[in-house]
Amino acid sequence: MKSIGFYILLLLTLLLISCSKSDSNSDSASGGKGGSMARFAINGNYLYTVDSRKLKIFDISEATQPTYQGEYHGGEDVETIFPYRNTLFLGTRWGMNIIDVTNPVTPVFKSTYQHVYSCDPVVVSETTAYVTLRSEGSACWRTQNQLDIIDVSNLSDPRIIKTYQMTNPKGLGVDKNLLFVCDQGLKGFTTAPTHITLTWFLIFLPYRPTILSLLTTC
Numbered sequence: 471m472k473s474i475g476f477y478i479l480l481l482l483t484l485l486l487i488s489c490s491k492s493d494s495n496s497d498s499a500s501g502g503k504g505g506s507m508a509r510f511a512i513n514g515n516y517l518y519t520v521d522s523r524k525l526k527i528f529d530i531s532e533a534t535q536p537t538y539q540g541e542y543h544g545g546e547d548v549e550t551i552f553p554y555r556n557t558l559f560l561g562t563r564w565g566m567n568i569i570d571v572t573n574p575v576t577p578v579f580k581s582t583y584q585h586v587y588s589c590d591p592v593v594v595s596e597t598t599a600y601v602t603l604r605s606e607g608s609a610c611w612r613t614q615n616q617l618d619i620i621d622v623s624n625l626s627d628p629r630i631i632k633t634y635q636m637t638n639p640k641g642l643g644v645d646k647n648l649l650f651v652c653d654q655g656l657k658g659f660t661t662a663p664t665h666i667t668l669t670w671f672l673i674f675l676p677y678r679p680t681i682l683s684l685l686t687t688c
Contacts, residue, residue: 511553516574518558520548525560527575542577544569554594557625561592566601568625583620583628593644597623598631598661600649602639615639617651 510519515531516539525544529537550561558577560567565584569577583601592601599620617634639653649659 511551513553520551539575550591559592580625595644
């Protein structure tokens, strides 16, 4: 129970930041482990930042003397960046762009998962990506409110697994088999087999999240 409480408090802090940003034209907040709203990410000795189109690369092997390495076209209307195992997942208003950074200074475009125009953060765990779409706000009004579950086992061919309707999702975080979505409160989900406690459901597939709790109003 203590470990569950720790996860909830940590992710609540991160997600409440994004809850307060619902009327902004672009989503930006502190990221960190499992965060979905970041505009910068560290992978190894390299820092990657995104604006609406450009992915900029910095060598931070010398922390006091970061050096600019160049830039890469990340796509159109890029809002967020999430690093996972030498891959960058860029959340855009048109979809999720997947960028290979095995060579840190020479990004390679792998694929795009497309959706309707929407505000679009993304997080990844193992071979599954979780993307929320929301309609609230002047920049996002043309879509529905939903959580998309995407198979990214083949980075060149991401495939939608399932969609869950949401109310107004504004951020999400993931830690192993725990998924948290800020959707009129902080909702916790399990996404893989885990131990059973008094407050958690046990499920068996990453594309069948089960709601665990509604903790607070965002």
